[in-house]
Amino acid sequence: MNDTLSAGILGIVQGLTEFLPVSSSGHLVLFQSRLPVSGDTVAFDLGLHLGTLLPVLWVYRQDLIGVVRDSLQGSGPLLQRRGVRLMALVVLGSIPTAAIGLSLEHVFEAMFSNTLSVGIAFGITGTLLWLTRRAGQGSQDETSMPWRSALVIGLVQGLAITPGISRSGSTIAAAMFLGIEREAAAKYSFLLSIPAILGAFVLKAGGLDLGAGNLVPLLTGFLTAAITGYLALRLLLRFVRSGSLDKFAFYLWPLAAASIGLSLAA
Numbered sequence: 001m002n003d004t005l006s007a008g009i010l011g012i013v014q015g016l017t018e019f020l021p022v023s024s025s026g027h028l029v030l031f032q033s034r035l036p037v038s039g040d041t042v043a044f045d046l047g048l049h050l051g052t053l054l055p056v057l058w059v060y061r062q063d064l065i066g067v068v069r070d071s072l073q074g075s076g077p078l079l080q081r082r083g084v085r086l087m088a089l090v091v092l093g094s095i096p097t098a099a100i101g102l103s104l105e106h107v108f109e110a111m112f113s114n115t116l117s118v119g120i121a122f123g124i125t126g127t128l129l130w131l132t133r134r135a136g137q138g139s140q141d142e143t144s145m146p147w148r149s150a151l152v153i154g155l156v157q158g159l160a161i162t163p164g165i166s167r168s169g170s171t172i173a174a175a176m177f178l179g180i181e182r183e184a185a186a187k188y189s190f191l192l193s194i195p196a197i198l199g200a201f202v203l204k205a206g207g208l209d210l211g212a213g214n215l216v217p218l219l220t221g222f223l224t225a226a227i228t229g230y231l232a233l234r235l236l237l238r239f240v241r242s243g244s245l246d247k248f249a250f251y252l253w254p255l256a257a258a259s260i261g262l263s264l265a266a
Helices: 003-019 024-032 041-059 061-073 082-103 105-111 115-134 147-159 167-177 182-205 212-241 245-265
Strands: none
Touching: 003 024, 003 041, 003 167, 003 212, 024 041, 024 115, 041 061, 041 182, 041 212, 061 082, 061 182, 082 105, 082 147, 082 182, 115 167, 115 245, 147 167, 147 182, 167 182, 167 245, 182 212, 212 245
């Protein structure tokens, strides 16, 4: 299989699993062992993640415009403006994520080649999603969400660097358990991913090898991740609104068993 086809398949996998709460990093561990793409793997992975950033920017464009508008010309006290408060919550939630990512980066990177740990993490994610059936509808949004909740969700996002732990699934579930309304939980989760993805790109960009031979697969992965990511994000929001995140446990638990079984057999 040539690089471009492999990149396209991996882009589809990334786009679907970045938003559906099944862990994109865990799936990439499993698929990249069978569909290797030559060149700088870090550059390729970052390209996939940048591709899935585009759907977030598009779907939540009005909220992002509101952040800019309320920062520049809103009325009332600064932190009482909806857009400014939302931005402050995202910044606050990004602090524990950055602290964990910077201090434990090498530990998490080592896990990317360990299918046993990935399988265990798949099982943890499935159980967490299953428990969301016990979470209520919630009543808080970005205007009433406590500051401490942002720190807790940011901590969860940092721990979700572990491959097999779904970033979207774990942060949305944590927000729901904290009493945040379902759609507001999803909005905060995905807006919180923006600085995380951009921060990872800035940290890794200096050492990237973007040779001409790697450009076509990278662009292919980027585009397929963006397109499938948009479709997956829209689908996930339907599951969130209906309170059906627990259904994904029935996919993750068998996947966890298969991953663990393959690891032990090897």
